[in-house]
Amino acid sequence: xxxxxxxxxxxxxxxxxGVEHLFGYPGGAVLPIYDxxxxxxxxxxxxxxxxxxxxxxAEGYAxxxxxxxxxxxxxxxxxxxxxxxLTDAFCDSIPLVVITGQVPTHLIGNDAFQECxxxxxxxxxxxxxxxVKNIDDLPRALHEAFHIAASGRPGPVVVDIPKDIQxxxxxxxxxxxxxxxxxxxxxxxxxxxxxxxxxxxxxxxRPLFYTGGGVxxxxxxxxxxxxxxxxxxxxxxxxxxxxxGAFPAxxxxxxxxxxxxxxxxxxxxxxxxxxxVAVGARFDDRITGRLDAxxxxxxxxxxDIDPSSINKNVKVDLAIVGDCAxxxxxxxxxxxxSGVVPDKKALQAWWAQIDTWRAKNSxxxxxxxxIIKPQYAIQRLYELTKDRDTYITxxxxxxxxWAAQFYHFQEPNRWMTSGGLGTxxxxxxxxxxxxLAHPKxxxxxxxxxxxxxxxxxxxxxxxxxxxxxxxxxLNNQYMGMVRQWQELLHGKRYSHSYTEALPDFVKLxxxxxxxxxxxxxxxxxxxKIREMIEVRKPVLFDCVxxxxxxxxxxxxxxxxxxxMLLGDASTRVEDAITEAGKVMV
Amino acid sequence: xxxxxxxTSHYPAAxxxxxxxSRTLCVLVDNEPGVLARVIGLFAGRGYNxxxxxxxxxxxxxxxxRITIVTxxxxxxxxxxxxxxxxxxxxxxxxxxxxxxxxxxxxxxxxKVRGKGDQRMEALRLADAFRARVIDATNESFVFEITGASxxxxxxxxxxxxxxxxxxSRTGVVAIGRGPEGx
Numbered sequence: 174x175x176x177x178x179x180x181x182x183x184x185x186x187x188x189x190x191g192v193e194h195l196f197g198y199p200g201g202a203v204l205p206i207y208d209x210x211x212x213x214x215x216x217x218x219x220x221x222x223x224x225x226x227x228x229x230x231a232e233g234y235a236x237x238x239x240x241x242x243x244x245x246x247x248x249x250x251x252x253x254x255x256x257x258x259l260t261d262a263f264c265d266s267i268p269l270v271v272i273t274g275q276v277p278t279h280l281i282g283n284d285a286f287q288e289c290x291x292x293x294x295x296x297x298x299x300x301x302x303x304x305v306k307n308i309d310d311l312p313r314a315l316h317e318a319f320h321i322a323a324s325g326r327p328g329p330v331v332v333d334i335p336k337d338i339q340x341x342x343x344x345x346x347x348x349x350x351x352x353x354x355x356x357x358x359x360x361x362x363x364x365x366x367x368x369x370x371x372x373x374x375x376x377x378x379r380p381l382f383y384t385g386g387g388v389x390x391x392x393x394x395x396x397x398x399x400x401x402x403x404x405x406x407x408x409x410x411x412x413x414x415x416x417x418g419a420f421p422a423x424x425x426x427x428x429x430x431x432x433x434x435x436x437x438x439x440x441x442x443x444x445x446x447x448x449x450v451a452v453g454a455r456f457d458d459r460i461t462g463r464l465d466a467x468x469x470x471x472x473x474x475x476x477d478i479d480p481s482s483i484n485k486n487v488k489v490d491l492a493i494v495g496d497c498a499x500x501x502x503x504x505x506x507x508x509x510x511s512g513v514v515p516d517k518k519a520l521q522a523w524w525a526q527i528d529t530w531r532a533k534n535s536x537x538x539x540x541x542x543x544i545i546k547p548q549y550a551i552q553r554l555y556e557l558t559k560d561r562d563t564y565i566t567x568x569x570x571x572x573x574x575w576a577a578q579f580y581h582f583q584e585p586n587r588w589m590t591s592g593g594l595g596t597x598x599x600x601x602x603x604x605x606x607x608x609l610a611h612p613k614x615x616x617x618x619x620x621x622x623x624x625x626x627x628x629x630x631x632x633x634x635x636x637x638x639x640x641x642x643x644x645x646x647l648n649n650q651y652m653g654m655v656r657q658w659q660e661l662l663h664g665k666r667y668s669h670s671y672t673e674a675l676p677d678f679v680k681l682x683x684x685x686x687x688x689x690x691x692x693x694x695x696x697x698x699x700x701k702i703r704e705m706i707e708v709r710k711p712v713l714f715d716c717v718x719x720x721x722x723x724x725x726x727x728x729x730x731x732x733x734x735x736x737m738l739l740g741d742a743s744t745r746v747e748d749a750i751t752e753a754g755k756v757m758v
Numbered sequence: 759x760x761x762x763x764x765x766t767s768h769y770p771a772a773x774x775x776x777x778x779x780s781r782t783l784c785v786l787v788d789n790e791p792g793v794l795a796r797v798i799g800l801f802a803g804r805g806y807n808x809x810x811x812x813x814x815x816x817x818x819x820x821x822x823x824r825i826t827i828v829t830x831x832x833x834x835x836x837x838x839x840x841x842x843x844x845x846x847x848x849x850x851x852x853x854x855x856x857x858x859x860x861x862x863x864x865x866x867x868x869x870k871v872r873g874k875g876d877q878r879m880e881a882l883r884l885a886d887a888f889r890a891r892v893i894d895a896t897n898e899s900f901v902f903e904i905t906g907a908s909x910x911x912x913x914x915x916x917x918x919x920x921x922x923x924x925x926x927s928r929t930g931v932v933a934i935g936r937g938p939e940g941x
Contacts, residue, residue, distance in 0.1 A: 282805045283804075336767055336769060337772075
């Protein structure tokens with residue numbers, strides 16, 4: 174126990190938790206903490222340009238390392254600006270500890286300068302939050318925040334610290350262990366149920382692994398075990414957007430991503446399978462499509478650490494509550510021990526069926542010599558970066574879906590995207606966090622010109638800290654996904670989805686002291702991508718692409734997996750969407 | 759809160775402390791989804807205390823619910839609480855029953871006691887003295903129902919403690935003004 178101020182306790186706790194980088198922005202109600210930061214060198218502070226950027230950067234940092242991301246912001250606007258990032262992290266189960274300053278305790282509730290009800294505002298978008306009104310509670314709250322953020326289903330935790338508590342002196346300690354009275358996530362799955370699952374898997378004729386972000390969150394061991402189990406069983410594997418990389422895209426058992434813009438084979442396999450093994454995935458509406466027609470003939474096994482995810486959208490036949498890595502480990506062991514032999518003949522027939530779906534080549538697009546097709550741009554980016562140590566972030570929209578379809582991930586933690594919340598402006602600040610955690614790696618934000626303008630100011634952060642992030646903008650001058658939906662659903666009335674006054678991205682890059690590249694022709698793409706990779710500076714790459722290109726395949730909203738549309742079928746899309754479907758976004 | 763903060767902080771120092779009082783407030787609200795969250799959120803967000811809170815629909819046709827809150831604070835804080843509650847859109851009226859005139863306050867509790875022989879007899883005898891009713895009985899347990907002011911329930915529960923108290927469930931305070939006038 175050491176006597177110190179609350180502000181010093183914050184730094185001590187961060188250091189004790191092994192935090193090396195803290196993303197933040199100073200302000201009146203956190204000045205004591207910034208003063209303590211100034212007088213130490215254990216924790217490096219990264220000054221962002223907007224608090225939303227701090228949280229996304231911490232998300233990128235957390236997602237790419239498996240560690241807890243940390244943020245420090247001031248009260249009032251500092252806290253409210255962080256709310257989008259908190260909600261994003263909450264939706265995608267990203268572990269964060271966000272420290273917010275608060276007005277002194279005697280002014281709370283008084284509408285003081287830069288006061289807001291931070292714990293009230295962030296209650297629905299955090300896993301847990303604290304308002305620390307007593308210095309004696311601060312050490313435990315700080316350490317407990319890390320424990321809660323990282324354990325169980327990860328998520329963001331806010332610690333709101335009034336300014337007088339930052340000044341107050343108290344005894345600092347690091348709690349030895351956490352025996353929370355209520356919070357005890359279950360990590361080991363029920364063995365009887367895992368046994369039952371193995372039996373169901375052994376008897377399956379048309380099985381499928383449907384994996385999600387939970388496999389990535391569970392750590393690298395979970396990905397290894399998933400690969401092992403897939404090898405042992407010979408089952409096909411598909412994944413949600415958040416789960417990409419947990420299973421290698423180069424593996425012949427990989428079907429590609431499923432869901433609204435997933436592959437023909439993945440969605441048909443979901444629809445026609447007789448056993449679905451969901452691992453760390455949550456049956457989200459982008460995945461299931463029309464619920465009453467979702468995989469009608471299958472038995473469903475659901476492995477998830479969060480009991481509230483089970484039977485939330487889809488009723489399953491067997492639920493196993495536990496951490497993916499633990500459950501998969503037991504599954505592999507029990508599969509081996511039981512000596513089961515899957516029905517080879519049935520599996521062969523299943524794979525033959527899958528091959529006919531694959532033959533559809535659902536990601537095919539008509540390339541052009543005159544104009545850069547966005548899919549082609551990502552294909553070239555992939556070819557020119559795949560042999561490097563590369564991390565990819567994205568913004569939200571068409572480019573995000575094309576990135577998921579055409580950039581192939583072989584390892585987990587390489588893919589940082591805003592899945593649940595769909596936050597435009599996520600990718601650039603996230604790439605700042607990723608690059609900081611992996612200074613020698615190539616970090617590319619596959620962006621859209623509309624999204625990237627939402628948090629463009631963070632390029633200034635990248636320049637300040639010498640982070641050579643590559644912002645690869647697929648510039649179609651539209652909010653592409655909005656335009657696509659307007660084309661398909663709203664009679665081509667492109668209401669406010671066209672940005673009439675875009676900046677000159679090359680000049681913008683130069684203004685920020687970054688490097689700008691503009692590419693307009695397919696022929697010059699490779700050379701310019703190489704230039705982007707070689708420049709040891711943050712790069713804004715303005716890739717001018719076909720503004721009319723749409724993202725296919727597509728399951729129109731309100732439709733089932735077996736009703737998905739392919740690119741060449743786009744003329745029929747208007748008929749395909751029902752009135753009920755139009756309401757569903 | 760040390761001397762340092764007053765000089766280094768850009769916020770004013772805390773005022774000298776005043777006497778803290780307990781008050782019972784009755785709040786008449788529209789019975790709509792989220793109204794309770796608004797009231798509780800106000801207390802949590804502004805750092806007010808809630809010692810007891812009860813809520814139930816009282817006028818079905820008008821969709822009105824009545825919330826009774828027992829809170830503590832300095833006179834200034836209490837004034838703020840009343841004004842802040844009154845400002846909420848679905849709130850119809852706020853009455854401070856502690857100051858508005860003579861008022862009745864009651865709470866209902868169910869008290870489970872487990873024991874045999876003399877202890878059991880003693881529990882029953884005390885229950886009688888407190889006018890608590892037996893609403894469940896087994897060979898080795900009673901559940902008593904007791905109604906009264908909070909301090910009466912408090913003393914009853916304390917007396918049951920050595921006699922095998924198992925658990926207590928309390929409604930929290932409900933209150934109403936004496937006399938012919940409504941709120």
